[in-house]
Amino acid sequence: MREPIRKLEEHVEAAVQKPVRLVVAALILRGFAEEGVRGLEVLICQRKPDQPMSLKWEFPGGKIEAGETSEDALARELNEELGITAVIGRRVARVRHKYRNGGSIDLQFFVVREFDGALENRIFNDIRWAPLADLPGYDFLAADLGLIRDLSEGKLL
Numbered sequence: 656m657r658e659p660i661r662k663l664e665e666h667v668e669a670a671v672q673k674p675v676r677l678v679v680a681a682l683i684l685r686g687f688a689e690e691g692v693r694g695l696e697v698l699i700c701q702r703k704p705d706q707p708m709s710l711k712w713e714f715p716g717g718k719i720e721a722g723e724t725s726e727d728a729l730a731r732e733l734n735e736e737l738g739i740t741a742v743i744g745r746r747v748a749r750v751r752h753k754y755r756n757g758g759s760i761d762l763q764f765f766v767v768r769e770f771d772g773a774l775e776n777r778i779f780n781d782i783r784w785a786p787l788a789d790l791p792g793y794d795f796l797a798a799d800l801g802l803i804r805d806l807s808e809g810k811l812l
């Protein structure tokens with residue numbers, strides 16, 4: 656009888672110490688889906704040298720704040736990071752990833768096809784448009800790797 660109770664306590668404790676971080680990110684696209692993984696480009700962003708997981712590539716976005724919907728959070732982050740006002744499209748993927756430091760993230764990816772304003776790099780080391788086929792050549796954050804494979808093989812969009 657004692658074993659299940661101990662397990663439950665451990666579980667609760669872990670949840671209190673390391674809450675899952677809810678993160679949203681954008682696949683900002685340009686080009687033509689009909690031309691396949693060479694004709695469609697996505698905006699990718701490189702983390703700065705002084706950030707954790709430095710110089711890794713990721714998609715623009717960030718954590719959802721209290722009271723925000725996923726779409727609100729993503730629109731806010733894109734405005735803060737890139738200076739654009741984006742129309743948030745459909746959600747195309749959701750992944751749960753446990754990083755080695757013990758923290759977990761719940762990551763949702765949305766397509767963005769339309770935005771107002773000129774893209775401006777406000778916080779990244781570098782930003783660039785990459786054809787979907789080239790994505791596996793960039794050193795992406797671990798949580799993104801399944802998505803990178805699917806995008807580059809034309810399986811997702």
Ligand SMILES: Nc1nc2c([nH]c(=O)n2[C@@H]2O[C@H](COP(=O)(O)OP(=O)(O)OP(=O)(O)O)[C@@H](O)[C@H]2O)c(=O)[nH]1
Pocket residue numbers: 678679680707708712713714715716717718760762796797798799
């Ligand atoms: N924006 C973005 N974040 C991602 C991606 N993949 C991924 O694992 N993440 C993780 O999701 C979190 C996003 O948080 P954030 O953008 O608000 O803050 P941050 O990089 O300063 O990280 P931190 O506040 O956890 O230190 C980071 O821990 C980041 O490593 C991605 O493709 N885009």
